[in-house]
Amino acid sequence: MAVEKLENTLPAATPPGPSMWGSWQVVRRWDKDRIGPIEEAFQEYGDFVFLNLPFMNLYLARDPDTVEDALVKRHRDFHKDRYYFFLKLVLGHGLLTSEDDYHLKQRRMLQPSFKRDRIRQYGQAMIEESAAISHDWRDGDTIDIYPEMMRLALNIVARTLFNSDVAGDTARVARALDTIMDMDTRFLHPLGPLMARLPLPGNQPLWDAVADLDEILYRMIAEHRAAGDQGDMLSMLLEARDADDGSQMSDQQVRDEAITLFLAGHETTAIALTWTWYLLSQNPEVEQRFHAELDAALGDRDPQAEDFPRLPYTYRVFQESMRLYPPVYMIGREAVRPTEIGGYQIPKNGMVVVSQYATHHDPKYFPDPERFDPDRWLPEYAESRPKFSYYPFGGGQRLCIGEHFAWMEGVLALATVGRRWKMRLRPGHQVGLDPRITLRPLGGMPMVVHARSASPTQAASDATGGESPA
Numbered sequence: 001m002a003v004e005k006l007e008n009t010l011p012a013a014t015p016p017g018p019s020m021w022g023s024w025q026v027v028r029r030w031d032k033d034r035i036g037p038i039e040e041a042f043q044e045y046g047d048f049v050f051l052n053l054p055f056m057n058l059y060l061a062r063d064p065d066t067v068e069d070a071l072v073k074r075h076r077d078f079h080k081d082r083y084y085f086f087l088k089l090v091l092g093h094g095l096l097t098s099e100d101d102y103h104l105k106q107r108r109m110l111q112p113s114f115k116r117d118r119i120r121q122y123g124q125a126m127i128e129e130s131a132a133i134s135h136d137w138r139d140g141d142t143i144d145i146y147p148e149m150m151r152l153a154l155n156i157v158a159r160t161l162f163n164s165d166v167a168g169d170t171a172r173v174a175r176a177l178d179t180i181m182d183m184d185t186r187f188l189h190p191l192g193p194l195m196a197r198l199p200l201p202g203n204q205p206l207w208d209a210v211a212d213l214d215e216i217l218y219r220m221i222a223e224h225r226a227a228g229d230q231g232d233m234l235s236m237l238l239e240a241r242d243a244d245d246g247s248q249m250s251d252q253q254v255r256d257e258a259i260t261l262f263l264a265g266h267e268t269t270a271i272a273l274t275w276t277w278y279l280l281s282q283n284p285e286v287e288q289r290f291h292a293e294l295d296a297a298l299g300d301r302d303p304q305a306e307d308f309p310r311l312p313y314t315y316r317v318f319q320e321s322m323r324l325y326p327p328v329y330m331i332g333r334e335a336v337r338p339t340e341i342g343g344y345q346i347p348k349n350g351m352v353v354v355s356q357y358a359t360h361h362d363p364k365y366f367p368d369p370e371r372f373d374p375d376r377w378l379p380e381y382a383e384s385r386p387k388f389s390y391y392p393f394g395g396g397q398r399l400c401i402g403e404h405f406a407w408m409e410g411v412l413a414l415a416t417v418g419r420r421w422k423m424r425l426r427p428g429h430q431v432g433l434d435p436r437i438t439l440r441p442l443g444g445m446p447m448v449v450h451a452r453s454a455s456p457t458q459a460a461s462d463a464t465g466g467e468s469p470a
């Protein structure tokens, strides 16, 4: 078996958990449902659970202190988990998949592309693309909002990353990534690394998709090198220099970073927006306050990037949506040496899974956790909670580099589309979860769209106004 032989010596002290048979039952169900069995394990055994499996020591954590230990305080003792091999096949050594000193060096090189003032410049593209997406909607149309939000986020990332109006290329990159991500269930299990290396016919679509990506990206890199600065992220990657030794990235490094940003930068935001429209449709009072804020702040114009601080309620709506439906709902880490988190020892190769979904639904931090209540994020409530009771963007060294980009994109897209439209779930549609690498909505999110006729004067008197979200 090509799976790395793992030490399976039990640590001196282990958190509570089921027997080996019970642990196997949790993992066996994981293929079909990556949330339910973990939730049940937490309910039965507490906040830190040990699953004793023949091929690995697996730990599940939802307690904020333990999460902070794994992601921040003891981060040097961990690498990404072994299932990242799948992403490495596609992303090479991009930011998401690299480790240690190399990761740090790359992170320093990329950081300037994500400074706040830089992101404000991307705001215009975010607004224009958001206005364009709903341009052809008609009052009363039924539209699956999930692929619409995917298209929106994809257009935004293509413009900000590649300055791309080459719709054909963007669509080809998206298709290749779709093919790859749809193969996750083929590889995300213990025999996955072995299967990926075998010349099986079922693997061919993966290699074809990677070859397609390479062809497009290397061509874009060559064109950008020839044309000079285009004001996009790809130009910044080509210009970036290491602060210590002044070195620049090779074409392959730029390719790996660009495809990483393309992949990491669209599905997550699209999912967050999809769930937000759903939650607004189910909570008319929240929706009313959201509209009131938009009408008061914007009247009958589209937002500008500068309006971002004037939309605090919209920000809280997006924040609360990512609490209930965190697009990245769990993060895996593997110990590279024996370590200790949450008061327990973790042996080398022990795998720790921290679950945003579980922490974000814990009534200890979020009373009545299923209730959609953006006011939980008013400073007087938010400040009393531990930092890692909410971590949709992860934390520590590996904190999402696109976090500010995502907040800006989410708030501006909600404001631009929400100013014109409100949505109602298609009658009879059963909403469900499809937890893959991200937390997709099962069967999409069909919505009936209704054109809004704003009444700014009335709205101004209802609006919350005043606070700054950032």
Ligand code: HEM
Pocket: 080, 095, 096, 097, 107, 260, 261, 264, 265, 266, 268, 269, 272, 326, 327, 328, 331, 332, 391, 392, 393, 394, 395, 397, 398, 399, 400, 401, 402, 403, 405, 406
């Ligand atoms: C709502 C939107 C988003 C969510 C929920 C999200 C979530 C996350 C999370 C949880 C991680 C950490 C993974 C780990 O620790 O293993 C991460 C990393 C990352 N994200 Fe995001 N992300 C979002 C948007 C974006 C955007 C817009 C970009 C780029 C344009 C981006 C680029 C990245 C990259 C490159 C990393 C790896 C960072 C590193 O390891 O240094 N993300 N993201």
